[in-house]
Amino acid sequence: MREAISARETWPFECLRCLRVWEEEYVVHRTRDEQGVDVVIWTRDEVVVPPPWSGTTCPGCGREIVTSFPTGYLAHHPESAPGREPAAQAPAGGTPARGVPLASQALLTLALLLLAGAGLYERLNAG
Incomplete structure (x- = not known):
């Protein structure tokens, strides 16, 4: 592989089941392989992980019914900030x-x- 460019990205998420809102920080490594194909590697805490739009699990209820927001979304929408009380709690095994x-x-x-x-x-x- 060629020289990599790394950047930190913070992704905000919301669980569509329990309505929990949180952020996760990633380090994104971008490079090209010997054939010139772009390679992107996502890491968290120095561990390779899937990209944020693939396979994110809610830390509250453990479900994968998660949506993400654009970077910086929570700074402009404080009502959605991490730690806010969700609009409704889902009953165990149910839906909100x-x-x-x-x-x-x-x-x-x-x-x-x-x-x-x-x-x-x-x-x-x-x-």
């Missing part, structure tokens, strides 16, 4: 009562309406 993304609620509602409409359509055309 509040804090479910609006898009997910809308998709679920649409799916239920389509199912109900299909059943009604079948009844009206059967007779």
